[in-house]
């Protein structure tokens with residue numbers, strides 16, 4: 001068992017930061033069904049996101065708020081991530097996914113006007129990160145069952161950011177290096193809001 005059991009509380013000390021080579025590696029596929037260790041790690045990762053969005057716990061443990069966390073961001077070379085996103089209606093969407101893959105996407109793209117943030121990156125980065133507006137992802141859930149998930153807008157952006165992590169890609173790799181506010185040409189791209 002790794003230290004990331006379901007009782008373990010991840011803090012910022014556990015989060016791997018920019019410069020660590022594991023963030024630049026393509027992570028390894030996880031065997032299905034997942035082991036008890038894989039499952040506990042995913043539950044631990046999801047709990048970090050919940051804690052980080054809780055006003056009392058985030059203060060107590062000094063957590064930076066996050067909506068997605070990939071396994072390599074806590075030093076595990078495994079293709080899996082957790083995501084926890086509150087929706088406008090107050091309900092939360094939570095995912096613990098294994099071997100996720102984008103199987104189709106829209107041609108239309110979007111971007112967050114303030115750029116993206118990342119728990120592994122401590123400096124502020126400006127620029128537009130073009131993302132597909134809609135994606136369909138195939139993955140396995142924590143029970144080892146195949147799932148197909150359709151996402152759009154903010155949720156689609158979060159998933160693309162996390163799947164990028166599993167391929168060793170960081171969000172700023174997508175920013176135009178000559179002009180960070182230049183958008184790709186000949187593409188239907190509009191801001192998220």
Ligand SMILES: [Zn+2]
Pocket residue numbers: 117118119120161165
């Ligand atoms: Zn990130």
